[in-house]
Structures are given as C-alpha cells and as structure tokens.
Amino acid sequence: MNDFNDFNNPQVAKLPRHLQQFIVEQRYERYTPVDQAVWRYVMRQNYSYLKHVAYYPYIKGLQRAGLSIEHIPDLQTMNDNLGKIGWGAVTVDGFIPPAAFMEYQAYRVLVIAADIRQINHIEYTPAPDIIHESAGHAPIIADTDYNNYLSYFGSIGAKAMFSSKDFELYEAIRHLSILKEAPDAPAQEIARAEKQLELISENMGEPSEMALLGRLHWWTVEYGLIGTLENPKIYGAGLLSSIGESSSCMKPEVEKLWYNMDTVNYAYDITKPQPQLFVTETFQNLIDVLEAFADTMAFRRGGSEGIVKAIECKNPATAVYSSGLQVTGIFTDMGLDQQDELTFLRTSGPSALAYEGRQLEGHGKFYHKDGFSSPVGKLKGIDRAIEDMDILMLINCGIRPNHIAVLEFESGITVKGLVTIIHQHKDGRTFMITLEDCTVKESNGNILFQPDWGVYDMAVGQKIVSVFNGAADKDAYEEPTHVSDKQTHKIVYDEKTAKLHQIYKQVRSIREKELGFEELPALFDALKKNHRDDWLSALEILEILHHRGLYPELEKEIRVYLELKSSAEPEHTKLINDGLHVIENPVLQLITEED
Known part of the structure; x- marks a missing residue:
C-alpha cells in the first residue's frame, strides 16, 4: 500500500508492510441511514443492559476510545483517542488470517471490520463488523491490565505454528460468514458452505498451536467473564457486542467454569451461542495461563518437536539456531539421532537467513531460491559448541579462511570444503561458515550437499532453540501472507x-x-x-x-x-x-x- 494512512497515530505508523496489505479504507460515506440506525439501536440496547453486567463503565470506555452511542465511529476520531492510551485502529475487509490478526494486537492496533451488520442480523452477526470490533473491543482497551494482556497475547499468537488445515478452516469460515451477511445469498449456497465448514471442522486432526491459542483467545478476549462463578461480569467483546447473547449468557443454563489451562481443551463453534463460559478472577490470571501455554509452544521449545510442526505447516516458518542464526523457509526434512535430537534440517524453495529479525545481506530468498540445509549439533570429541569458540579454538579445529576444513559432527555428518568466510556477530560468536567445493554427507554415505550445487553456507548452532510461524524478517522476505480473494459483499440498493x-x-x-x-x-x-x-x-x-x-x-x-x-x-x-x-x-x- 503506497498511500498508507497512519492517521497520525504512532502505533499505526509502526505497522510493517506485510500487515499494511490487509488494511482497507473505511469509506464512511458508504454507511447508509439504516446502518447508522442499527449502530444507534445496538449501542442503546447495549448500554441499557450492559450497565448492570459489563465489567467496566461502558460509556466512559466508549468515550475514551472515541466512540459514541449516536454515530458509527470515524476511524480518525478513534485513532486520535486511542493514541492517548498507546493504541491505534485500522479497518479491514472481514476475517483476516489469525496470525496477522494476532500480530496487529502485538503492535497495539485494533483490527476493525469496515462493514456493519444488516438489520436482519442486528442481534448477532456471523461476520466481523464495526459494532463487534469497536463497540466490543475498544471500550475496555483503556484498562491497562487488560490491554497489556491483549498485546502480549498478540506477540505470542504471532509466533504460533498453524497446521495446513488451519487455512482451509479459515477460508471456509470466512466464506460462510460473507454468505450469511449477504442479502441475496441463495439458501442452497449457504447450506453448501455450512456443509463444507462442517466437513473441514470434523477432519482437523490434532489441533495446532494456533488452533489451541484461538480457543484461549475466544474464551477470554471474545467471550470472557471476570469475577466470581456466581456473579461474573462481561469483558469479552463477542458478548459485549451481541445484544442477544450478552443477555442469554447470564442464564443458569449457560455453565460458568473457572478459566485455567484446562480451557484449552474446549473447542468452540463461531456460528452458535456458547454452551459454557469461563470466568477469571483477575486479568493477571489470563497472563499466567497464557505464559503456561506459551511454555509448550515451539517458539520456546525449539528442537525436533518444533521442526515437526514446521514441516506439517507447509508454509514459511523460521528455525532459530543457538548461535542466533534464523533460517526461514518451508521446512521439508530433518535428521534425528537415536535420542531424537536434531542432526540436520532442510527447507525447500525460497529461503532466507536472518539475525535478530533482520535479513542478512546477500542471503534472501532469491539467493537461497532452491532451499537451505545444514547440520545441527557439536563437533565430535569437542565439548564446546562451534558458536562459542574463539578464533584460536576455531583454528585448532581446522576452521580458518582459505584452508580446507573437515568437520565431523557427533551425529556422524561430515562437512568437507574450503572455508571462505567465518561469519561472526559483534560479540565474537560464530553463526555461519561459508565453504566452497564442499561435500556434506551422513555416516551412511547419504549425500546432503555436493560441490556442483554451488557455495555452501553452513549454519552454526548446537541446537534449534526456537521455531515460529512466518519469516524472521517478513518485509524483506516479502512473505506471501494470504489475503483472501473472497471479498465481503458490497450491496447495491434498489x-x-x-x-x-x-x-x-x-x-x-x-x-x-x-x-x-x-x-x-x-x-x-x-x-x-x-x-x-x-x-x-x-x-x-x-x-x-x-x-x-x-x-x-x-x-x-x-x-x-x-x-x-x-x-x-x-x-x-x-x-x-x-x-x-x-x-x-x-x-x-x-x-x-x-x-
């Protein structure tokens, strides 16, 4: 987006290019007089009821976010107000991919669907709309503990690994929500889309990190209650923006359970009222549960478990060596020793190398267009990892420029070639060694690299400490983040x-x-x-x-x-x-x- 409008809001201005691509103009003039009446009706109903069940003073929250009961909010006014509490807002077209949604949160930017629900869906809409996003999410943003949780959740969620099935599910949900919100969608087409969603939902297999995090997000940010089981208050935006469910959810038949790590085992159906809701005593408890879940994720655990998730993802992911080198690509293979420790990894297709989120010069996806592979581990018979060796130790191991090196790893992998460059950080740690005329093979003779394939860049690192979704340097990698080709319907009126x-x-x-x-x-x-x-x-x-x-x-x-x-x-x-x-x-x- 060349004409990116940051609304003079510092948080929006910080958004990287790969997130800017989802932003659409609000086009305020498109809102009809009926749309404005729908907003006013819902907001007056919300306030009339939520005064008694919302966790925070609803009107004060609305005012601090630049919202009013009378008019659909204007994005500039919202940004002027949200900017005072360190947040911003942008408009998008319906559902966007979960990873992108999370990353916006990490940047402290609210993602607001530009459309508004039709009058026949005034109580609840299956599609994201400006009532849900602004009237639901924005008023509570002023609460410091809560907005810290929201942005922290975003930073964790942006790293979550998703499965290849997650995108199928995302597209099916988006397609169905668009159809249901379209005034002229044939019933047969809606039924077909519902069947397709049901089919995908029933065949998801083991839930991915993103799917599990999606549950935690749903039961807190969207449908969360706070207080006691007997007398909870609403803070979840899905409830706050649904004049039907905000009332029905308080009835005894909707079971109230304590929010804890076990909540991750409860799936949800976006198209139906929820059979149970979860209550947290404090917002700090939300952060504690998130922390406990984050400790199970590949970005903290790394290792073979993380690479397995990356291979299943079938989309760009990043593995981080203990030296700090970050390898981005579509992971297709790995080697394991008898203890299930990684011995090597491989990507296919365009790959890139980075450090601390910045792509290394000359190591973008066009240079590594056919993929990247490298050993993982220590040299045989040497206690110290290569990344921790000083120059003298490197020389003693036969690693010095313009000399042939023969490097035998504990795994049995041997690297033999002419060392041309030893890549080191400013602190002296080695993160990569470039060799020419290089052969890499496993102990069984299996060739991993041979001289006629070109220059060999060997990643240095005793282990893989982190694996996360997407590219290390998304803008440099120009990651093809999936922007759906299914757009929400723009209605022409008779x-x-x-x-x-x-x-x-x-x-x-x-x-x-x-x-x-x-x-x-x-x-x-x-x-x-x-x-x-x-x-x-x-x-x-x-x-x-x-x-x-x-x-x-x-x-x-x-x-x-x-x-x-x-x-x-x-x-x-x-x-x-x-x-x-x-x-x-x-x-x-x-x-x-x-x-």
Whole structure:
C-alpha cells in the first residue's frame, strides 16, 4: 500500500508492510441511514443492559476510545483517542488470517471490520463488523491490565505454528460468514458452505498451536467473564457486542467454569451461542495461563518437536539456531539421532537467513531460491559448541579462511570444503561458515550437499532453540501472507430501499436538529404503506414523539402498530420490546446516573 494512512497515530505508523496489505479504507460515506440506525439501536440496547453486567463503565470506555452511542465511529476520531492510551485502529475487509490478526494486537492496533451488520442480523452477526470490533473491543482497551494482556497475547499468537488445515478452516469460515451477511445469498449456497465448514471442522486432526491459542483467545478476549462463578461480569467483546447473547449468557443454563489451562481443551463453534463460559478472577490470571501455554509452544521449545510442526505447516516458518542464526523457509526434512535430537534440517524453495529479525545481506530468498540445509549439533570429541569458540579454538579445529576444513559432527555428518568466510556477530560468536567445493554427507554415505550445487553456507548452532510461524524478517522476505480473494459483499440498493433510507435520514435529522417535527406523521404513513417489513424507523419516530410529548394520537397509533408487529412477527418480538423498553428508560438518563 503506497498511500498508507497512519492517521497520525504512532502505533499505526509502526505497522510493517506485510500487515499494511490487509488494511482497507473505511469509506464512511458508504454507511447508509439504516446502518447508522442499527449502530444507534445496538449501542442503546447495549448500554441499557450492559450497565448492570459489563465489567467496566461502558460509556466512559466508549468515550475514551472515541466512540459514541449516536454515530458509527470515524476511524480518525478513534485513532486520535486511542493514541492517548498507546493504541491505534485500522479497518479491514472481514476475517483476516489469525496470525496477522494476532500480530496487529502485538503492535497495539485494533483490527476493525469496515462493514456493519444488516438489520436482519442486528442481534448477532456471523461476520466481523464495526459494532463487534469497536463497540466490543475498544471500550475496555483503556484498562491497562487488560490491554497489556491483549498485546502480549498478540506477540505470542504471532509466533504460533498453524497446521495446513488451519487455512482451509479459515477460508471456509470466512466464506460462510460473507454468505450469511449477504442479502441475496441463495439458501442452497449457504447450506453448501455450512456443509463444507462442517466437513473441514470434523477432519482437523490434532489441533495446532494456533488452533489451541484461538480457543484461549475466544474464551477470554471474545467471550470472557471476570469475577466470581456466581456473579461474573462481561469483558469479552463477542458478548459485549451481541445484544442477544450478552443477555442469554447470564442464564443458569449457560455453565460458568473457572478459566485455567484446562480451557484449552474446549473447542468452540463461531456460528452458535456458547454452551459454557469461563470466568477469571483477575486479568493477571489470563497472563499466567497464557505464559503456561506459551511454555509448550515451539517458539520456546525449539528442537525436533518444533521442526515437526514446521514441516506439517507447509508454509514459511523460521528455525532459530543457538548461535542466533534464523533460517526461514518451508521446512521439508530433518535428521534425528537415536535420542531424537536434531542432526540436520532442510527447507525447500525460497529461503532466507536472518539475525535478530533482520535479513542478512546477500542471503534472501532469491539467493537461497532452491532451499537451505545444514547440520545441527557439536563437533565430535569437542565439548564446546562451534558458536562459542574463539578464533584460536576455531583454528585448532581446522576452521580458518582459505584452508580446507573437515568437520565431523557427533551425529556422524561430515562437512568437507574450503572455508571462505567465518561469519561472526559483534560479540565474537560464530553463526555461519561459508565453504566452497564442499561435500556434506551422513555416516551412511547419504549425500546432503555436493560441490556442483554451488557455495555452501553452513549454519552454526548446537541446537534449534526456537521455531515460529512466518519469516524472521517478513518485509524483506516479502512473505506471501494470504489475503483472501473472497471479498465481503458490497450491496447495491434498489429504488424502494433508497426511499426507506431517506425516511431514516429525515427521522435522524429531525431528532438531532430538533426541527421538522410536523413531517413525522407523513413519514410514518410512508412506512406503513410502503415498508411493512421495517420496525426500527417506527421505533425511532415513536421515541421522538414520546420524549417530546407530540401528536399523542400518532404516538398511540405507532405503539399499537409495533405491538401488533411484535406479536405477529416472532423474529422481531424481542427487538421491538427491547426498543420500547429503552424508550421508556432513556439511555441519556442512564448515562447521567453512571456519571
């Protein structure tokens, strides 16, 4: 993205190129008057109910994040406000890959879906939307303990290894969520997408690190409760942005369990209400559980276990030698000794070498275009690892420039060739040796490298200390991070819908400007005659009449109209009744009480 807009926000400005590729413009002008009414309805319902069950003062949190009950948030305003607490925000198109989502969190940037749910999904949407992302996640960002957990989770999650099946699952979930949020998607196509998701879900095999971390993320960041089992409060964004589930989740039939390491064993279904929820006593407990899980991950354990995960991933991953050298590529092979310790590793296709996250000059994926392989371990009969040898010890082992070296490893692998360069860090530690006319073979005679393959860059390191997802230097490697080719639907509105939008726009204008009340009877008449499916605009007209004490007969007529709709249309019963409740118990009054 050449025209990258950082919104004058320091956190957004720090985003690397491989994350910038997911960002889309918010296009605020695309939000229709109905969209704005949906935002306002959900936010007023949220506040009316969440005042009693949310963990933190909801309105204060909204204000600190640059959000209001009245209008869909503008990204610049959000960034101006979030910047004051060390966070930022960007808009994306629906679901993005989990690894990228995590990395945004690590950079302390909220990822916000630019779209907003349709009115027929007002209680819950299967797709990410601006209500969920901003009204759910943003208000609690002001809590220091929580936002530290969120960014720390991101830094751990960005390193998590995923399986090749995880991306299949991601694409299936994204595809289904887009279909369900599209107004014209055929039922047959939705059913086919549901079947495909079910098929993939049932054949995932052992869950990957990313899948397990996804569970911890779901049961905390999205659906977390805090406090006691008997009287928990909501802090999870999925609950805070779902006016249906934020209410139903508190019922006794939704089991409440303590949040601990065992939570990782509970899978979730993104399309259904959750059968159980997890309660943490403190946000510190979330960090403690995350720490315990991180200790099981390849980026901390390394070794053969980590390389196995990298091979299964079938996507670029990085292995870190104990010398600090980082090898990025698609891992395809490894050698093991009798103790299951690594003896060598191999990548295929474009590979790169780096140190401390910076690609080494001349060792990018075009130079190592056919892959990379190297031994792992110590030299036979020598206690000290090569990376820890000083110059004198290297010479004693036959390692010096312009001399033939014969290096026999404990594993039985032998490297023989002309040493041309000994690569060392500033602290004197050796991390790579370049040889020409080089042969590398195992004790059984199996050839790992031969002279006509070119120059041999031998990685130095007694062991692999870390294995993590993606490239060490993502921008230099230009990692082909997967941007889905399935875009969310952009709706084109017919003439009748455009007229309904105009009614919504006029009602909002009358309410905000406190002018034109005499137009309300005609607007309701147009609703009755031409838009019988609509219920929300009628509620908004009733709200104005009730609070202003205008046209009592019309107020009564609209109230009867809505009550009849409520009883005749089960899908609208709760929505209408909740709307009537908020009219009788105004949000502004509740805000004043909180303040």
